[in-house]
Amino acid sequence: MKYFKKIVSLSLTSGKTVAFLIIFIACEKGESQVAKPATLQDASSFPVGFAIDPTAMKDNATYQKTVLDHAGSFTAENVMKPSRINAQKGVFSFDKADYLIDVAQAQGKRVHAHTFVWYTNTAPAWMKQIKDSTELETALKTYIQTVGTHFKGKVASWDVVNEAFDNTTGEIRMASVDDKGQTLLNLGGVIGKDYVARMFQYAHHADPGALLFYNEYGQETNAKKLDAVLKMVTDFKKRSIPIHGLGLQMHININTPNVGIENAIQKYADTGLMVHISELDIAVNPAKTKDLTITAELLEKQYEKYKFVVNTYKRIVPVKQQFGITMWGVSDANSWIPGFCSCTDFPLLFDSQYKTKRAYDGFLDGLK
Numbered sequence: 001m002k003y004f005k006k007i008v009s010l011s012l013t014s015g016k017t018v019a020f021l022i023i024f025i026a027c028e029k030g031e032s033q034v035a036k037p038a039t040l041q042d043a044s045s046f047p048v049g050f051a052i053d054p055t056a057m058k059d060n061a062t063y064q065k066t067v068l069d070h071a072g073s074f075t076a077e078n079v080m081k082p083s084r085i086n087a088q089k090g091v092f093s094f095d096k097a098d099y100l101i102d103v104a105q106a107q108g109k110r111v112h113a114h115t116f117v118w119y120t121n122t123a124p125a126w127m128k129q130i131k132d133s134t135e136l137e138t139a140l141k142t143y144i145q146t147v148g149t150h151f152k153g154k155v156a157s158w159d160v161v162n163e164a165f166d167n168t169t170g171e172i173r174m175a176s177v178d179d180k181g182q183t184l185l186n187l188g189g190v191i192g193k194d195y196v197a198r199m200f201q202y203a204h205h206a207d208p209g210a211l212l213f214y215n216e217y218g219q220e221t222n223a224k225k226l227d228a229v230l231k232m233v234t235d236f237k238k239r240s241i242p243i244h245g246l247g248l249q250m251h252i253n254i255n256t257p258n259v260g261i262e263n264a265i266q267k268y269a270d271t272g273l274m275v276h277i278s279e280l281d282i283a284v285n286p287a288k289t290k291d292l293t294i295t296a297e298l299l300e301k302q303y304e305k306y307k308f309v310v311n312t313y314k315r316i317v318p319v320k321q322q323f324g325i326t327m328w329g330v331s332d333a334n335s336w337i338p339g340f341c342s343c344t345d346f347p348l349l350f351d352s353q354y355k356t357k358r359a360y361d362g363f364l365d366g367l368k
Helices: 001-013 013-033 054-059 061-070 095-107 131-151 187-191 197-207 223-239 258-270 294-316 337-341 358-366
Strands: 048-052 074-076 109-118 157-162 211-216 247-250 251-253 272-282 322-327
Touching: 048 061, 048 109, 048 211, 054 061, 054 095, 061 322, 074 095, 074 322, 095 109, 109 131, 109 197, 109 211, 109 258, 109 272, 131 187, 131 197, 157 197, 187 197, 197 211, 197 223, 211 223, 223 258, 247 258, 251 294, 258 272, 258 294, 294 322, 294 358
Parallel strands: 048 074, 048 322, 074 109, 109 157, 157 211, 211 247, 247 272, 251 272, 272 322
Antiparallel strands: none
16 A cells, blocks of 8 residues: 555656556556456346255255345246146145245245146156046146146246157157156147147136246257257247247256357247246266266366356347346255266356355356
């Protein structure tokens, strides 16, 4: 501080020197005070969100603070899925989802609801047993009407149907069991390949004010899936089926080709619908090594991939179509990936202690 005082004092003897030194001091001060935005949402012009567990919100103060500080949008990770709300036929349980919505409303956060219809283990067991097409469609319609009406006016949007297209063929899924022998909700096989359109119609009737999204994974590496989603959108527009946005899950890893990521985002943007990167995480262990040791090199690759995804989204998607980016989980401590792959991974922006990582810097730098 004495150094600067001395310079200013000497500068008073010359007008030219005064001008030079004042500029010098101002620049030095500006550089020393450059700070990162306080939170992700502060830094972003579009909503930034997390998939959230309401139990963790209640019981873990650090988890709750991280969410409330950084998120502008909430997605329920599991508690708004059919098996949680309607596990028993005719019985609806809204307590945990209602809690999450109450917190969001109190904090001025948006809620994106996930999901009305999904074929996998989050479909109620009783519903999976239905083999009659009329009975199954009636059950789905009743579910959507009941749940959509309950949350009407409380949520901004819905993932209406999740993951309807087969990975191999790009056609509507027709399997009754998965590769592990688990029973699936065979929507395509029981009620027909056009069921997705009808689910959107039922959702619109239940909550006409909600934005309706189709949500899918793998389009950045699976051309057949990407093409199937785009064809569906074209068909829906021709038939005036209500659809407002597309969810690009973006469960990727540090080796996922950038060209595929950019292509999927561009094709989605070209539809004119809102684009939601809806379940973003970036694995650092694509080989699924059981006990991976994290390294600075892996963290740097993850930094670069987060930066690329965020920058590509902001650069390509028109502002009016930017629904936002949602991370699938809050920290590495509660990511779904290690449990799914039975391996070690560190896919999110915050580490297991809720400290920011290089990936966090990548997200911020991608916004620039």
